[in-house]
Amino acid sequence: MNKLELDTPALIIDLDALERNIRKMAEFFEPLQAKLRPHAKTHKSPIIAKKQIDAGAIGITCAKLGEAEVMVSNGINDVLIANQIVGKRKIERLVNLAKKAKITVAVDSFENVDEISKFSSKEGVSIGVLIEVNVGMNRCGVEHGLPALKLANHILRKNGVEFKGLMGYEGHAVMVENFQERRSIVERAMKLLMSTKDLLENEGIKVEVVSAGGTGTYNITGKYQGVTEVQAGSYIFMDTAYKRIIKEFENSLTVLASVISRPKEDRLIVDVGLKAMPKEEQRGIMPEPKLEGLKIYALAEEHGYVKVSKQVRDIKVGDKIEFIVAHCCTTVNLHDCYHVIKDDKLLETWKIEARGKFT
Numbered sequence: 429m430n431k432l433e434l435d436t437p438a439l440i441i442d443l444d445a446l447e448r449n450i451r452k453m454a455e456f457f458e459p460l461q462a463k464l465r466p467h468a469k470t471h472k473s474p475i476i477a478k479k480q481i482d483a484g485a486i487g488i489t490c491a492k493l494g495e496a497e498v499m500v501s502n503g504i505n506d507v508l509i510a511n512q513i514v515g516k517r518k519i520e521r522l523v524n525l526a527k528k529a530k531i532t533v534a535v536d537s538f539e540n541v542d543e544i545s546k547f548s549s550k551e552g553v554s555i556g557v558l559i560e561v562n563v564g565m566n567r568c569g570v571e572h573g574l575p576a577l578k579l580a581n582h583i584l585r586k587n588g589v590e591f592k593g594l595m596g597y598e599g600h601a602v603m604v605e606n607f608q609e610r611r612s613i614v615e616r617a618m619k620l621l622m623s624t625k626d627l628l629e630n631e632g633i634k635v636e637v638v639s640a641g642g643t644g645t646y647n648i649t650g651k652y653q654g655v656t657e658v659q660a661g662s663y664i665f666m667d668t669a670y671k672r673i674i675k676e677f678e679n680s681l682t683v684l685a686s687v688i689s690r691p692k693e694d695r696l697i698v699d700v701g702l703k704a705m706p707k708e709e710q711r712g713i714m715p716e717p718k719l720e721g722l723k724i725y726a727l728a729e730e731h732g733y734v735k736v737s738k739q740v741r742d743i744k745v746g747d748k749i750e751f752i753v754a755h756c757c758t759t760v761n762l763h764d765c766y767h768v769i770k771d772d773k774l775l776e777t778w779k780i781e782a783r784g785k786f787t
C-alpha cells in the first residue's frame with residue numbers, strides 16, 4: 429500500500445530516516461567516554477529501543493514506571509527511570525520490576541529513599557539510585573554540593589538502595605537557539621554536577637554514573653569530561669521545535685491527514701486536531717514536503733484549520749497532507765501504532781506499547 433492510501437489520521441515513520449538518525453547518534457558516541465542511554469519517552473516502543481541498543485546504546489531511559497514496565501516485559505534489561513517514583517503502590521511496582529531487570533531510579537529526597545529502602549530491603553532487592561541535582565532547570569533535584577553529599581551519605585546507610593551516581597538534566601539549555609549561548613549554559617550546569625561529584629569523591633564516595641543531556645545538548649554534554657551517559661530522546665524523530673536548533677538529524681515522524689472540507693478559497697480543514705497532534709506554545713506544525721502557502725493556524729479537538737495561499741489552491745477534499753509535528757513525544761503518546769514507511773510504501777505497523785503508560 430502506498431502511504432497516501434492509509435486511513436487518517438495516521439502516525440508515520442520514515443524508516444530510512446529513523447535508521448539514519450539512530451546510526452548518526454550511535455556514531456557520535458562511539459569514540460566518546462560518555463555513552464548513549466536514549467530516552468524512550470519519545471517513542472514508547474520496545475522495537476525502537478532495541479534498534480537503539482543494537483546500534484550501541486547502553487540501555488534506555490524512561491520517564492515513567494509504566495513505560496519501564498513495558499520495556500522490561502519486552503526484553504530490555506537495563507533501564508534508568510529519570511524521575512522520582514513516589515508512593516507505596518508505585519514503589520511496590522518498582523521493586524517488582526527490579527527483580528526482572530537492572531533498574532536505576534532518580535531520587536532527590538530522604539523520604540523517597542527511605543520509602544524505596546523499606547520495600548526493597550523487605551523483598552531482598554537492591555535498587556540503583558542516582559541523586560538528581562538541580563543544575564539550573566529548577567524542576568526536581570537537590571541543590572549541588574552539600575545537600576547532595578548529605579543525601580548520598582543517607583543512601584549509603586540504607587539497605588535495598590545502591591548509590592550509583594548523579595543525574596542533572598539541563599533542560600533549560602536544550603532549546604536555546606544560539607549554539608555559543610547554549611554551550612555556556614550547559615557548561616555552567618555541568619560544572620555544578622562535576623563539583624558535586626568531586627565533593628562526594630573527596631569524601632570517599634564512588635560516583636560511577638553521571639547522567640545528563642538531551643537532543644539539544646548531546647554534542648556538548650556528551651563531550652563534557654566526567655559525563656558517563658546522555659539521555660537524548662527526540663533525535664530519532666525530531667519535530668519543528670528541535671529542527672530549528674538541531675540540523676543534523678532528520679524529520680522521520682509525520683502525521684498524515686485528509687482534507688475533509690474546503691469551505692473557502694483560503695481555508696481548508698483537515699481531520700487532524702488536538703487529539704492526534706498537540707500544539708504547544710509557539711511551536712509550529714509544518715506540511716511535509718514543505719508546501720509553500722499552507723499553514724496550520726488553529727487546532728480544535730478533531731479539526732485542523734489550514735490557511736491556504738495562492739500557490740496551492742488546487743488542493744481538494746479527499747487529498748492527503750503530511751505534517752511534521754510540533755512535539756514528537758506528546759504526539760506519539762496519542763497514537764496506537766506507527767505506520768512504518770519505506771520508499772513511500774507501508775512496510776509494517778508497530779504497536780506503541782507504552783502509549784498512555786503515564787503512571
Ligand SMILES: Cc1ncc(COP(=O)(O)O)c(C=O)c1O
Binds near residue numbers: 467643644662
Ligand atoms: C530527564 C530528561 N532527560 C532527557 C530528556 C531529553 O529528551 P529530548 O532529547 O527529547 O530533549 C528529557 C526531556 O524532557 C528529560 O526530561
